[in-house]
Ligand SMILES: Cc1cc2nc3c(=O)[nH]c(=O)nc-3n(C[C@H](O)[C@H](O)[C@H](O)COP(=O)(O)OP(=O)(O)OC[C@H]3O[C@@H](n4cnc5c(N)ncnc54)[C@H](O)[C@@H]3O)c2cc1C
């Protein structure tokens with residue numbers, strides 16, 4: 335028979351919540367059963383949204399993606415709570431504040447209407463949603479993501495808005511179309527203006543960190559640009575003074591998108607520089623040639639700068655950039671990242 339243990343979650347602002355968890359259920363499910371909604375998304379060990387550090391007690395960890403929880407982190411006591419089965423009472427520190435915990439499911443979900451779908455490059459589409467109903471407020475921190483449900487299914491995928499929190503109900507997503515992918519196929523073939531779509535969120539801990547006037551370098555692979563654009567747009571709206579550079583990389587010129595939006599932003603923000611990088615480009619390409627990893631390495635080496643670094647995109651690009659930062663002496667606590675892990679990875 336399963337034993338019952340106490341789980342205490344300690345948030346970044348030193349608040350805590352305690353609930354019961356059976357040894358045969360994972361911590362996220364046990365919390366939901368008791369109307370406590372901790373940060374989570376895929377609930378299958380693949381996205382790292384539910385990551386925490388276990389500081390007391392023992393547990394069994396189910397199957398997790400090594401991208402979401404690398405071996406060194408597992409060894410250091412980090413856990414994915416959706417795959418964590420307590421075998422004693424446990425205490426877990428989570429990297430977000432108490433306010434991010436919800437105590438009712440309604441607080442997390444809402445309906446939105448598709449108000450725009452368009453192709454913006456050879457492999458990226460832009461999806462515009464507007465929240466339905468009287469309460470139009472869209473609350474999130476730039477860098478967070480929402481889970482979108484494919485209409486008439488229970489399949490959800492995570493996407494990070496490129497716009498900022500607003501009272502008009504607007505959400506703007508930039509979505510890479512993956513051959514044969516479920517959401518990608520829906521977007522390409524079925525999504526149309528007027529369609530209703532269920533949205534859950536916001537989730538995630540990727541976002542701007544306060545570190546005085548330290549410059550911020552943002553590195554985006556493909557649609558990894560979305561949360562980065564949201565953060566830089568937020569800086570623009572609030573006149574934040576830090577110097578920033580966006581390194582935006584794609585493989586070919588056909589894949590580039592949002593150049594006009596980026597150039598407009600840079601013309602309005604004296605603090606912003608752009609490095610638009612294409613890996614396999616023609617001689618006519620007027621910006622950077624090569625990968626974002628190489629261009630960032632060049633800049634850091636030439637200037638000796640030690641900025642805060644924000645990374646987002648495919649796991650391979652994020653890992654390669656992280657290694658460059660480490661080699662060039664940027665402390666890993668000042669490298670903030672989000673990997674666009676495929677669902678169920
Ligand atoms: C926190 C978070 C935020 C995200 N935000 C965004 C975003 O803003 N924009 C965006 O475009 N994506 C984003 N993603 C990725 C997104 O959630 C989906 O995984 C992706 O769109 C594929 O979904 P799909 O249903 O089309 O494909 P699926 O049906 O999930 O996958 C079909 C096949 O394609 C493979 N596959 C899936 N994704 C990729 C990939 N990126 N590269 C190569 N192969 C892949 C799968 O392994 C599978 O074999 C985010 C992911 C996370 C975890």
Ligand code: FES
Nearest residue numbers: 375377381382416
């Ligand atoms: S919610 Fe736990 S890894 Fe995705």
